[in-house]
Amino acid sequence: MTTTVELRDARVRYGPLEALHGITLAAPAHALTVLLGPNGSGRTTALRALAGTVRLTAGSVVRDGVDITRHTAHARAAAGLRLVPDRQAVFAGLTVTENLRLAKPRDDDMEAALSAYPELRPLLPRRAGTLSGGEQRMLAVAAALLSPARVLLLDEPTQGMAPPVATRTYGLLRRLDACVVVAEQRLPSALRTAGGPPVLVHELRRGAVVFRGEAGELSRG
Template sequence: MTLLELRTARVRYGPLEALHGVSLAAPGPGLTVLLGRNGSGRTTVLRALAGTVALSGGAVVWDGTDVTRLPAHERARRGLCFVPDRRAVFGTLTVRENLELAHAGGDFSPALDAYPELRPLLGRRAGTLSGGEQRMLALSRALLAGARVVLVDEPAQGMSPTVASRTYDLLRDLPACVVVAEQRLPPGVGGRGDRAAVVYELRRGEVAFAGEAGELPAGGHTTSPA
């Protein structure tokens, strides 16, 4: 089992503190959902786990080892894949070339099985795709990476409801620790038992809720608008 943790993590952007001592644990295999409105700190949590922002306090712990000072490329080398909400594909390369980069062996058929919508687009430059198509491509690359930890910021952004539902089925079935950031709890992610998602809701850089998806009230939020 993989376990990725933040322990009383603090992150500053200049004079502003974005995370105020956030602690959370994401088990794997399994799905952890970070909920929060814009400015809540959910994207910063992903970046802190990925190593693309530095902590000003606290620690990042991976399988019991403190990796706080480990740079992002070393975390990637150890099996962490981060899919940001923007610039997640190589826009000047074709869809095929993007997929080939994700799998040196050249067999990217699992990605096309997951997202057959990409098959007729293999020769297109990624930068010319729609937002939803780019998300499919970015996630396809993550599926091919064989990562131990997968971090995704708004995975279903720009997708149709059908493709979004398929995307969450794919993420939930990965043999990895999967952490996603969303504004609201995605449909179909609730439930209890072995497949229940772990949910953390952030508000103003602090954890406002921690528990299973099925424990959230209707609407997928525990807090009122600021």
């Protein structure tokens, strides 16, 4: 598999505290990669470092063999890398319809997103800020699915969703023809099943990678 995005010897500091201690990890194309770990492990920082919303203090970010460390978050997004953060992932003052149209400005056909999340159909005229937490997560993921991005970075994408919707969401993400990287506190049960595209796991603790392998290996450990 061709590696799409990588962190190489990446370090990130927040003031006097170092959040990432020189980690190296790769997320290949046509697979789902999980950055796993509790709060404070560095998983969200690693995701944001890939997106360019936090700056490395050392190391590099590489996409398709090209060093993009100095590329801004805006430039990375324009080149097809989309981040879905864990908070404020939708435009609260816009309607559901407007949020989806922004994701695909040259084509306002939202049927693919509404087929993935039919729960959004009756909510189309409502402002996104009035939705529940789970509904906002559905909208954020649906917009990401509509976008032309080839790399999707999602921080706890199913937070607040009902369990059946969360399972459906991971099925959608797992089948995408793209590089998908998610950050989670625990490995979702929907990703422990065999079959389908591989699910790769990088488990982080205190800013270091302590396990790397396939999801099935972690569940047996």
